[in-house]
Amino acid sequence: MMSSESVLPLPENPIIVGFGGVGVDFLAVVPSFPKPDSKIRTTEFTVQGGGNNGNTMTCAARLGLKPRIISKVSNDGPGKTMLEELEAEGVDTSFFVVSKEGTSPFSYIIVDNQSKTRTCIFTPGYPEMVPQDLSRANLLSALDGARVVYFDARMPDNALVIAQEAFHQNISILIDAERPREGLNDLLSLADYVVCSEKFPQAWTEASSIPRALVSIILRLPRLKFAIVTLGKDGCIMLEKCVDDEGSHIEEMDVDSCFVSLTTRKEDSTAMPTCIPSPVTKLRAEGIEESVCGRLYYGTSEKIPPSELVDTTGAGDAFVGAVLYCSCQL
Amino acid sequence: MMSSESVLPLPENPIIVGFGGVGVDFLAVVPSFPKPDSKIRTTEFTVQGGGNNGNTMTCAARLGLKPRIISKVSNDGPGKTMLEELEAEGVDTSFFVVSKEGTSPFSYIIVDNQSKTRTCIFTPGYPEMVPQDLSRANLLSALDGARVVYFDARMPDNALVIAQEAFHQNISILIDAERPREGLNDLLSLADYVVCSEKFPQAWTEASSIPRALVSIILRLPRLKFAIVTLGKDGCIMLEKCVDDEGSHIEEMDVDSCFVSLTTRKEDSTAMPTCIPSPVTKLRAEGIEESVCGRLYYGTSEKIPPSELVDTTGAGDAFVGAVLYCSCQL
Numbered sequence: 016m017m018s019s020e021s022v023l024p025l026p027e028n029p030i031i032v033g034f035g036g037v038g039v040d041f042l043a044v045v046p047s048f049p050k051p052d053s054k055i056r057t058t059e060f061t062v063q064g065g066g067n068n069g070n071t072m073t074c075a076a077r078l079g080l081k082p083r084i085i086s087k088v089s090n091d092g093p094g095k096t097m098l099e100e101l102e103a104e105g106v107d108t109s110f111f112v113v114s115k116e117g118t119s120p121f122s123y124i125i126v127d128n129q130s131k132t133r134t135c136i137f138t139p140g141y142p143e144m145v146p147q148d149l150s151r152a153n154l155l156s157a158l159d160g161a162r163v164v165y166f167d168a169r170m171p172d173n174a175l176v177i178a179q180e181a182f183h184q185n186i187s188i189l190i191d192a193e194r195p196r197e198g199l200n201d202l203l204s205l206a207d208y209v210v211c212s213e214k215f216p217q218a219w220t221e222a223s224s225i226p227r228a229l230v231s232i233i234l235r236l237p238r239l240k241f242a243i244v245t246l247g248k249d250g251c252i253m254l255e256k257c258v259d260d261e262g263s264h265i266e267e268m269d270v271d272s273c274f275v276s277l278t279t280r281k282e283d284s285t286a287m288p289t290c291i292p293s294p295v296t297k298l299r300a301e302g303i304e305e306s307v308c309g310r311l312y313y314g315t316s317e318k319i320p321p322s323e324l325v326d327t328t329g330a331g332d333a334f335v336g337a338v339l340y341c342s343c344q345l
Numbered sequence: 346m347m348s349s350e351s352v353l354p355l356p357e358n359p360i361i362v363g364f365g366g367v368g369v370d371f372l373a374v375v376p377s378f379p380k381p382d383s384k385i386r387t388t389e390f391t392v393q394g395g396g397n398n399g400n401t402m403t404c405a406a407r408l409g410l411k412p413r414i415i416s417k418v419s420n421d422g423p424g425k426t427m428l429e430e431l432e433a434e435g436v437d438t439s440f441f442v443v444s445k446e447g448t449s450p451f452s453y454i455i456v457d458n459q460s461k462t463r464t465c466i467f468t469p470g471y472p473e474m475v476p477q478d479l480s481r482a483n484l485l486s487a488l489d490g491a492r493v494v495y496f497d498a499r500m501p502d503n504a505l506v507i508a509q510e511a512f513h514q515n516i517s518i519l520i521d522a523e524r525p526r527e528g529l530n531d532l533l534s535l536a537d538y539v540v541c542s543e544k545f546p547q548a549w550t551e552a553s554s555i556p557r558a559l560v561s562i563i564l565r566l567p568r569l570k571f572a573i574v575t576l577g578k579d580g581c582i583m584l585e586k587c588v589d590d591e592g593s594h595i596e597e598m599d600v601d602s603c604f605v606s607l608t609t610r611k612e613d614s615t616a617m618p619t620c621i622p623s624p625v626t627k628l629r630a631e632g633i634e635e636s637v638c639g640r641l642y643y644g645t646s647e648k649i650p651p652s653e654l655v656d657t658t659g660a661g662d663a664f665v666g667a668v669l670y671c672s673c674q675l
Contacts, residue, residue, distance in 0.1 A: 092422035
């Protein structure tokens with residue numbers, strides 16, 4: 016998303032807080048994808064921590080941040096595995112709610128190496144997290160000294176309580192918006208940064224292109240400093256809002272044309288990720304009256320030869336982890 | 346398999362020992378069977394004890410026997426669930442080997458109520474049971490006072506050690522022969538009783554019909570007192586060996602014709618299971634020189650209306666549990 020020169024070592028290890036889903040992945044390698052009513056045997060089986068929040072905070076810890084997770088698991092095998100793995104990665108799990116009864120959230124993932132498919136069957140944790148699970152004292156301790164709070168938009172009742180407190184304390188809020196969910200709009204209205212899946216911007220705004228949807232998102236969420244859309248192997252697009260201190264002297268540009276002009280500057284010869292920024296512009300989108308003063312970025316992804324590509328699971332979460340790292344520099 | 350009049354209450358609670366596979370079933374109810382690479386969510390999730398040995402011993406306990414299980418699990422959630430469930434059913438689990446590390450055997454079962462399919466993905470336990478896991482003192486305690494030892498033919502190295510000791514102590518041996526497996530022949534050579542799946546007799550003997558295969562089995566395993574083949578909703582066939590104390594006065598009969606004549610005596614009007622025995626006969630099978638002096642039984646199954654039929658999982662194991670009950674009367 017950003018050129019490597021811009022990712023400078025941080026002066027200290029900033030504290031961030033992640034709230035949302037964690038889970039355990041049961042990776043069941045099978046000789047071939049099962050037919051209904053068949054009985055098959057796994058050839059390999061491993062248990063691994065997962066979940067958006069778990070993955071993102073693990074990435075953030077590996078980059079040198081000090082992440083704390085607020086979430087809920089049960090005191091069962093998968094729950095214990097999760098906490099141990101996160102602690103080993105340097106993630107502070109002391110704000111976890113651990114239920115004596117129930118089951119921890121987990122995904123059974125059927126890994127078929129023949130057809131290269133990964134089929135995920137998710138079972139939510141039980142009992143669900145409720146606002147009473149997190150005392151105000153614990154919430155305040157969790158947020159103490161934090162620079163950014165991350166939300167994957169799960170468990171919206173709890174998320175809103177935490178986001179409101181973070182807002183009150185002037186702690187930045189970053190939302191990972193995968194798809195429209197219950198309670199997401201309330202969270203977004205408090206957000207400083209948002210990272211969206213490829214489909215989210217148009218699903219949420221009904222705009223006819225991703226660049227137009229980004230303009231609409233920035234206009235609808237006046238607190239937002241930037242919105243990023245991830246495009247898988249095609250990289251990402253980011254719209255950063257700028258302060259319009261030059262008044263009407265800034266050039267106006269159609270956001271779709273602006274994006275196309277960025278893509279033409281892509282260098283196909285380089286395998287490394289690059290970041291192509293537009294100048295600060297008044298970005299207009301067809302069908303939207305207001306313009307946004309900002310800078311559009313086109314980020315290309317690293318070209319990875321198929322032979323080196325092991326698995327893209329959690330790649331989006333790792334991307335958000337890196338965005339969190341960068342947001343601690345802002 | 347036998348008419349209900351023949352199943353008399355036993356004078357005491359006979360001890361039986363079961364050796365073989367136990368496991369936990371993860372029943373994951375899904376809205377529809379997953380497509381490869383899709384992400385779905387379970388609508389219901391329950392954990393239940395299972396495995397041939399676990400199911401069979403549970404049935405035996407419910408019928409009033411005192412079963413002890415020898416098997417291995419890990420000290421994880423599924424392992425603990427299994428031991429608790431078995432204990433609650435009255436199965437003695439004190440001879441279980443509980444590994445501190447590793448994973449207990451489990452099946453992830455995708456239950457699709459729409460298409461009425463149950464797809465089982467089995468993951469074997471780790472570390473595997475090895476003969477050193479069971480001390481001679483524990484083996485002797487487990488067999489102390491036992492009437493019958495059951496084997497599902499799993500973990501053959503351990504099974505053979507236990508079967509040899511049972512044989513030495515004149516304890517009857519019953520084998521559940523689902524399919525040809527490594528080490529099964531050594532166990533069968535020590536067996537007093539065998540219950541086979543529908544496909545096993547012909548797979549093992551290469552005979553051209555099930556009745557002929559039963560004659561072949563009785564001839565190949567001279568210790569065997571009876572062999573039963575289960576046929577699902579079509580009931581079962583049993584060949585019981587009899588002592589030929591009348592010499593050549595016993596009538597000879599072709600085993601296939603004998604079986605056909607039994608099936609013609611089936612009464613379609615009754616919903617209850619019935620048992621149709623032949624007289625003691627010298628049973629001949631085409632292509633086999635020797636005859637078997639014995640009695641052939643045709644057992645019909647109960648006719649259960651589809652609306653009352655919940656689930657046939659473990660029905661075969663429950664059948665073996667009932668055979669164990671009856672064998673304690675012999």
